[in-house]
Amino acid sequence: MNEVDKPKMTKKADKESGIRVVENRSVPKAQAQQSEIQVQIGRQLRTVYDDVLNQPIPDRFMELLQKLDTSKK
Amino acid sequence: MTEELQKQDVADTSSIKADMIAAIPSLRAFAVSLSGNADRADDLVQETLVKAWSHLSSFQAGTNLSAWLFTILRNVYYSEYRKRRREVADSDGAFAAQLAQPASQNDHMDFLDFTAAMQKLPPDQREAIILVGASGLSYEEAAAVCSCAVGTMKSRVNRGRNRLAELLASSPAAQKIIAKAG
Numbered sequence: 001m002n003e004v005d006k007p008k009m010t011k012k013a014d015k016e017s018g019i020r021v022v023e024n025r026s027v028p029k030a031q032a033q034q035s036e037i038q039v040q041i042g043r044q045l046r047t048v049y050d051d052v053l054n055q056p057i058p059d060r061f062m063e064l065l066q067k068l069d070t071s072k073k
Numbered sequence: 074m075t076e077e078l079q080k081q082d083v084a085d086t087s088s089i090k091a092d093m094i095a096a097i098p099s100l101r102a103f104a105v106s107l108s109g110n111a112d113r114a115d116d117l118v119q120e121t122l123v124k125a126w127s128h129l130s131s132f133q134a135g136t137n138l139s140a141w142l143f144t145i146l147r148n149v150y151y152s153e154y155r156k157r158r159r160e161v162a163d164s165d166g167a168f169a170a171q172l173a174q175p176a177s178q179n180d181h182m183d184f185l186d187f188t189a190a191m192q193k194l195p196p197d198q199r200e201a202i203i204l205v206g207a208s209g210l211s212y213e214e215a216a217a218v219c220s221c222a223v224g225t226m227k228s229r230v231n232r233g234r235n236r237l238a239e240l241l242a243s244s245p246a247a248q249k250i251i252a253k254a255g
Contacts, residue, residue, distance in 0.1 A: 037238045042206055044187045045106070049207035052102040052114075061097050064119060068126045069090050 089129065089138070093122060096139040099208060100146055106203045107150055109192045117153075121146040143208075143218045147200060154196060190240040198233030205230050 100121060104114035124145050125132070132141055191199055197219070204215040205226070216226040 034238060037241060038234060041187075041234055041237055041241070045202065045207045048188070049102045049106050049203070052105045052111075053098045055098070055101070057094065057097050058115065060115070061118065061122065062094070064122060065090050065093060065126075068123070069086055 086129075089132075092138045093125065093142070096142050097122075099139060100142055103143060103203060103208060104146060104150070106191070106207060107147070107196075107200055109188050117146055117149055120149045124149065137214075140210075140214060140218055143204070144220075147219065151196070186241060190237055193240055194233055194236055198229050198236065201226055201229035202233040202237070206234075 097118065100118050101114060104117040104121075105111055108114050108117060121142060125142055128145075132138065194202075200219065201215065204210045204218060205212060208215075210218065212223050212226050212230075216223045219226065221229075
């Protein structure tokens with residue numbers, strides 16, 4: 001059909017992961033598998049990171065900063 | 074005059090203190106991802122805060138405080154890493170096993186496999202993919218944190234994710250993904 005209009009390969013930069021995912025419907029299988037693994041890696045990285053990011057700040061750090069702040073000057 | 078200066082000082086430290094508190098969640102997230110160990114991560118954060126506080130004079134007001142803290146944290150991590158390395162090599166998965174598994178893990182790549190694979194990466198590649206891939210820093214910001222060239226940062230990210238894919242390709246969960254994608 002109108003193949004000219006369709007880019008053979010679309011590069012999509014996954015902004016959050018900084019990982020560039022190459023998408024192509026007709027790429028060899030290995031490449032599709034590789035990009036799927038890269039997507040999973042990005043997701044996994046953020047899962048570990050965000051899990052900690054969303055935890056409340058442990059008391060020990062609030063106490064520590066309080067101590068540092070009062071001991072200085 | 075002296076009184077005024079002192080007042081200024083007090084105001085400064087309390088605003089820096091507030092900024093430091095605000096940076097703690099991302100420092101912890103970075104430390105856990107980097108070390109693969111929750112307890113160790115909090116010790117790293119603690120040491121980072123103490124170091125930062127005693128070097129406040131070297132922080133340039135108006136610049137990015139959390140980037141500065143990230144830089145300190147990685148320095149703390151690396152000096153410890155070199156020490157530890159001389160002592161005992163960390164066994165695979167020993168650290169990972171101590172991490173609480175996030176609830177959202179199901180058919181995704183196996184969490185323990187992933188954490189273990191992360192720890193097998195050279196640390197410069199590991200930190201690169203964390204800073205860019207999870208902390209959301211730009212290549213430029215990540216390069217500044219690690220005091221390396223932007224090109225070096227890009228190549229570390231690339232090598233890191235390729236190596237990670239290689240390490241994970243043999244895991245059962247990755248096989249499933251491969252089967253699906255194929």
